[in-house]
Amino acid sequence: MTGFDAFLHDGGELTCEGTPLSRIARQAGTPSYVYSRRAIRDSYHRLKDAFARVDPLICYSLKANDNLSLLRVLQEEGSGFDVVSGGELFRLQRIGADPRRIVFSGVGKTVQEMEMALEWGLFSINVESRQELETLARVSRRMGREARVAVRINPDVDAGTHPYIATGLHQHKFGVETDQIDDLLEIIENSPEIRLVGLGYHIGSQILDVQPFLDAFERLREGADRIRDRGFPLEHLDLGGGLGISYQGETGPDLQRYAGALAQTGEGYRIVMEPGRYLVGNAGVLLTRVLYRKTNRGKVFLVVDAAMTDLLRPSLYGARHQILPVRPDRSWITADVVGPVCESGDFLARGQRVPDAHPGDLLAVMSAGAYGFVLSSNYNSRRRAAEVLVDGDEWREIRVRESFEDLVRGEPLP
Ligand code: LLP
Numbered sequence: 001m002t003g004f005d006a007f008l009h010d011g012g013e014l015t016c017e018g019t020p021l022s023r024i025a026r027q028a029g030t031p032s033y034v035y036s037r038r039a040i041r042d043s044y045h046r047l048k049d050a051f052a053r054v055d056p057l058i059c060y061s062l063k064a065n066d067n068l069s070l071l072r073v074l075q076e077e078g079s080g081f082d083v084v085s086g087g088e089l090f091r092l093q094r095i096g097a098d099p100r101r102i103v104f105s106g107v108g109k110t111v112q113e114m115e116m117a118l119e120w121g122l123f124s125i126n127v128e129s130r131q132e133l134e135t136l137a138r139v140s141r142r143m144g145r146e147a148r149v150a151v152r153i154n155p156d157v158d159a160g161t162h163p164y165i166a167t168g169l170h171q172h173k174f175g176v177e178t179d180q181i182d183d184l185l186e187i188i189e190n191s192p193e194i195r196l197v198g199l200g201y202h203i204g205s206q207i208l209d210v211q212p213f214l215d216a217f218e219r220l221r222e223g224a225d226r227i228r229d230r231g232f233p234l235e236h237l238d239l240g241g242g243l244g245i246s247y248q249g250e251t252g253p254d255l256q257r258y259a260g261a262l263a264q265t266g267e268g269y270r271i272v273m274e275p276g277r278y279l280v281g282n283a284g285v286l287l288t289r290v291l292y293r294k295t296n297r298g299k300v301f302l303v304v305d306a307a308m309t310d311l312l313r314p315s316l317y318g319a320r321h322q323i324l325p326v327r328p329d330r331s332w333i334t335a336d337v338v339g340p341v342c343e344s345g346d347f348l349a350r351g352q353r354v355p356d357a358h359p360g361d362l363l364a365v366m367s368a369g370a371y372g373f374v375l376s377s378n379y380n381s382r383r384r385a386a387e388v389l390v391d392g393d394e395w396r397e398i399r400v401r402e403s404f405e406d407l408v409r410g411e412p413l414p
Helices: 021-028 037-050 068-077 086-094 111-120 130-143 178-189 211-229 255-265 277-283 313-317 404-408
Strands: 007-010 013-016 032-036 057-061 080-083 102-104 124-127 147-154 194-200 236-238 270-273 284-296 299-304 323-325 332-338 347-355 362-365 386-391 394-399
Touching (some): 013 021, 021 362, 021 386, 032 037, 032 277, 037 057, 037 068, 068 086, 068 386, 068 394, 080 086, 086 102, 086 111, 111 124, 111 130, 124 130, 124 236, 130 147, 130 178, 130 194, 147 178, 147 211, 147 236, 178 194, 178 211, 194 211, 211 236, 211 255, 277 284, 323 347, 347 362
Parallel strands (some): 032 386, 057 080, 057 270, 080 102, 124 147, 147 194, 194 236, 299 332
Antiparallel strands (some): 007 013, 284 362, 323 362, 386 394
């Protein structure tokens, strides 16, 4: 099953696991994010099965969607986690995650975040620069704690994705250039509190072609062998995230081919993966209601109650999400679907085939489970949306819609 199968037109309207989205909209209001628990579990197992031969440690990347209840769902399936901030670590502490299944990525970890990570004893801290490594060595020495470290390399491969979400080329800020690794090894040799356990990459996101992964993996394996030859007992290879999903019928990367290459080329190493979008992207929709339908010189605009503050991907990356009617009895038009925010860049769809909807109609913006709610903001003093988790016949709010009071919390007047 793909996430799409959890959202079907059934009995004349769009449902999530059989629950009509109109019922959820009536009770939870709009805009709301609606997630299918079954879809999340299924995508986790689809990934696990595809890579069964290499039995990877799957570390769900929280940045895609960090709602506590979703983290719980994945935790219950046995997933580990990938974090990039103290805040994400805090969330994992809240759900009682197992620190030995957590990797800490990111190019700018602060001393406070390093302390949190060392205190908790994570599976690995992925370092991205010489200065970061030196800082980590200092902090772990002071705390008397061993740091399990993986070095993220920049493999200089083109992932063929949107420039804002490509990360594996030498001009990007991420990772250590391969010819600087010797420098890092020297520091590690002189830092008894640092234990080098892994080598990794993350080449970008929403990657549909498997070839860049294969190229990067080859480079990673070569680098790892060289490091082992120098006497460091490297244990794992971390492939980062990046597996693309279908937004409008695209075919994702050939996982069987990737798994085959890993089984062959990666022998002797534990494999770690950090998928985000793949696990939750198609498991969620953004449910929104049409406020107005207007026409400017023949161009149709559907003004809805969700905005770029709820789903930034179309504005930021020109991303195209399918928009489906909750009641399928609408014809289709080419239109812009726009929000109430005072920016021309505030759109959910531009020049796209969308339902010819009218005020009061509900629309579902599909494939919004990853990088949806987490990128939302309070711009224009908009309250952030509610989030709902559907589980079989039941559903519940897993995040309450913000109130006006929430907007001014932390702003004392003199
Ligand atoms: N690991 C690292 C080190 C990452 O930087 C990322 C994503 C992931 C794993 C998870 O990647 P995924 O499997 O989800 O592709 N906001 C953008 C995506 C930014 C991705 C940032 N890094 C979007 O909406 O497309």
